[in-house]
Amino acid sequence: MPDTLHPDGFTVSTGALPSSRKIHIGGTLHPEVRVAMREIDLEPASGEAPVRVYDSSGPYTDPAAAIDIRRGLPPLRAAWIAGRGDVEAYHGRTVKPEDNGRRSGERGADLPPFDRAGRPVLRGKPGAAPTQLAYARAGIVTPEMEYVAVRETLGRQQAAARDGESFGAALPLVVTPEFVREEIARGRAILPANINHPESEPMIIGRNFLVKINANIGNSAVASSVAEEVEKMVWSIRWGADTVMDLSTGRNIHDTREWIIRNAPVPIGTVPLYQALEKVNGVAEDLTWEVFRDTLIEQAEQGVDYFTIHAGLRLAHIPLTARRVTGIVSRGGSIMAKWCLSHHRESFLYERFAEICDLCRTYDIALSLGDGLRPGCIADANDAAQFAELETLGELTKVAWDHDVQVMIEGPGHVPMHKIKENMDKQLALCGEAPFYTLGPLVTDIAPGYDHITSGIGAAMIGWFGTAMLCYVTPKEHLGLPDRDDVKVGVVTYKIAAHAADLAKGHPAAQERDDALSRARFEFRWRDQFRLALDPETAERFHDQTLPAEGAKSAHFCSMCGPKFCSMKITQEIRASAAEGMAEMSEKFRAGGGDIYVRE
């Protein structure tokens, strides 16, 4: 169970997962690279090697790490960033009261502003393009790229045989740093890494890599505290979130974000429009390019790694939503639609897109092109509005690439199963294979309270078809704000979807964990089953509800069938008696086409 820390009354979940150790694998091109991963130790008597797994949880699960939320995480990448010689420190923008949504005289947050002392604000030098895309195009393999290569292969030099249907994805047997560079250079993968977020452990989002998942956190006007949001970030990466989006819309947005980023080992994404709208008191018509641009700079300096920008929603698209059952369901999309209609002019996000790209290049912020017109129900899936916007997103992808800016594309939403693949195919074709990042999709509308499942089905499928990152949906979707348990269920459900997609695509190493768990199951190593599970705590708790006795952890049956009906026990008995030498019978079976129960 996780330990917790309480500096200033602050609580975050720390401690290793059961029977797990943090290990670090060194780089070759860049010996200073030390890639963190998790190794799960199994019962010594089993003769099984430890199982190595991808680990997004950062130092929080490393008992050797000194966690102090007030100081933030160590700036892992600071020397790499500085070492490239193309960035400069400067006196950043001064924080204004409206950045935190405060009216005069109002009380502050539950925590004071994060003390950023010693962490300079950086930007690219004039004319420089300090982006991973620019480096990749120049043939440079950065330490970040090597980190990702080691991380994706879990330090393996060779991989198991491939078995899958990849729909055109080209998964290499071993991910080399050069392969990472090529994929980034081609725009087929992104490595979100703001130069002002040196605390992040590099990760990659692309169709030819492991499928990633994102967890959304953030307060709303109905509130939750800064401390709660930091813990939600730590909690969601503990269970496997690869990136976290801070979608806060209430007060203290600026301070909350600073606390999150300084303590986040994963890339942080935002929708800057939300904060911009707060600054104009929630009146969409009052939004201006100046307010928006100032917000981008504010967040860029803090270290946001990717921005969702709804620049693809154009004035002409809006009438296409007129007959929809649920209209426009993207918050950003509806805000921009209202702005466009009120002013009766083209969206400033579209018109100023090149300027947005210039700004993103300066800090290496990846763009996540928002799907403001995504369908909000089964009836609206794959309609003219949705695909018109996608076409615009394809145009904008090329503009971003022209500016050396990394870019991915957001996708739906609510889509019945038979219309999912068309989304993937169109996205690949229209957006030049830039990574796709979808929300689900939910495959039916009739199960509020279970939308992690309705969307997990769609997510697994679209992940298989080629989506690079899946944005989680919690059981509270459509109903309320997720609490801690909801976040965990959402993350675990999406880890299932992403892993199922990796298996089906034929990722060379994906099946190792399945096989290790299945062997543990067959051999009645109950503790190893729990350890290898995505959620060891729930697996053990469920088992113990019917058979809590310690002895049941080594019993050769469980409460489902009892000892007499346990098929695995019977199979083991058969194998054992075969091994004891039913010689002549074995002979006959061999004649029938195979050996009997000889364990390899």
Add this chain to the structure above:
Amino acid sequence: MPDTLHPDGFTVSTGALPSSRKIHIGGTLHPEVRVAMREIDLEPASGEAPVRVYDSSGPYTDPAAAIDIRRGLPPLRAAWIAGRGDVEAYHGRTVKPEDNGRRSGERGADLPPFDRAGRPVLRGKPGAAPTQLAYARAGIVTPEMEYVAVRETLGRQQAAARDGESFGAALPLVVTPEFVREEIARGRAILPANINHPESEPMIIGRNFLVKINANIGNSAVASSVAEEVEKMVWSIRWGADTVMDLSTGRNIHDTREWIIRNAPVPIGTVPLYQALEKVNGVAEDLTWEVFRDTLIEQAEQGVDYFTIHAGLRLAHIPLTARRVTGIVSRGGSIMAKWCLSHHRESFLYERFAEICDLCRTYDIALSLGDGLRPGCIADANDAAQFAELETLGELTKVAWDHDVQVMIEGPGHVPMHKIKENMDKQLALCGEAPFYTLGPLVTDIAPGYDHITSGIGAAMIGWFGTAMLCYVTPKEHLGLPDRDDVKVGVVTYKIAAHAADLAKGHPAAQERDDALSRARFEFRWRDQFRLALDPETAERFHDQTLPAEGAKSAHFCSMCGPKFCSMKITQEIRASAAEGMAEMSEKFRAGGGDIYVRE
């Protein structure tokens, strides 16, 4: 919330679901047919018609029904069965102590044996074939078939436009009684309806009908009471189970089954091998055809509607499992494998299959051909053992049909996504389109505690591809016995999978409920969203966790985004101001290709 009854300390869940009424639609060919369904009333101010939904819950959700567990349900089909003139009452087999697994002197169950007074034991007259398959082949549309036709179309005479990919399934726009007859005659659908289970409401399992789900219940050696099992049956149909399998393996198997069947409005399935094994004290080698046959007759007379029989597992298949990671994971399969190896002879289920069919014909019991060699993990999916058995199941299907016996085929199990379709394609080809009935499949092994989700993904997909019935998996799978909450989560998850499959196949009426719920969502009719949800209680509870006030039920926002950021609210505002007449702007938008926010 469900009411409960307590005769003799017995508790079952009764009462209507929120805002729902039980309605009955009459037959035409058979005016005595009255098909039960559920209508959900929506807010009167909405102008929305009530939404009619398929209802498997039986009289328990009908406040007008007098439920008395001790008397059982009314024998709905008794007159239809008798009216055909091809069955006779007889003095059935005498119940033996070993039917209940009791040793001498042992205490009985928590309930006395069910008093069957007034319900005769029936069998087909000599030479008769009182099966729905025989009737269908003879061109007879039975009341059962008309019941099913009305039920599948919810009494509609016409349907919405179709939109889907059915992979060769031929879903009619309106299901006629004649269509039902043809599908049964062709063996492509089954209507499980033992003549000794007149209490059941007819339902159909076939690729050209709505996808069905099964819930497993039953005690194990670790126990649970008779009363608990009856309530589990009532509870699982309340949430949507279309059939229930009683997989009891502990004591009081006979009495538990009798209580369940007499009170079950859905078909009941069993695996007779489990009880037969109890009768030989759990020693697989001691099983004999005589004990097994006697058990079939025992269960046939009680009214079991379908038998899982593992007759496809042949001696020669067993060596094919030798290199598997998890061997044989079907309980029935492992028992028969042990029997075959011990005696070194062919399985008596295979050798006596024609006799089994004769017996099933006498009572109209459908066969569910068990997949004793289904894969128990990702590594073993689609292997030689599995497909060798499937080939045998194809042979046996034809034998069953030759005997006028209805038959469906069981399928896996654990299968990664890219190998799911091959299962469906092979089953259709090898088994002449007999209905497929799968357990999940689970698309990964690494998430014990969440296997309703890992399997729900596979279930939705294989249901789309053509599987007729999906056997649920609960969160406790691989870990322990499901409790009441687990059963509900399993059923709801599988209703999601089945409905998602119906949508994707293009079932003409499937989308109506989605659309009604989406309209309610767009119009902020929170109560209607809850009412239309598969699980209204959970939806309302989740909403109330953040906004419990009564006023929030009509609020034009929720806790997720708060009022300022609610995209639906903004879209409504846009539509409203457009409707108020921004005339010249509208003109311009129309020039752009469409009307603006004119609600049809």
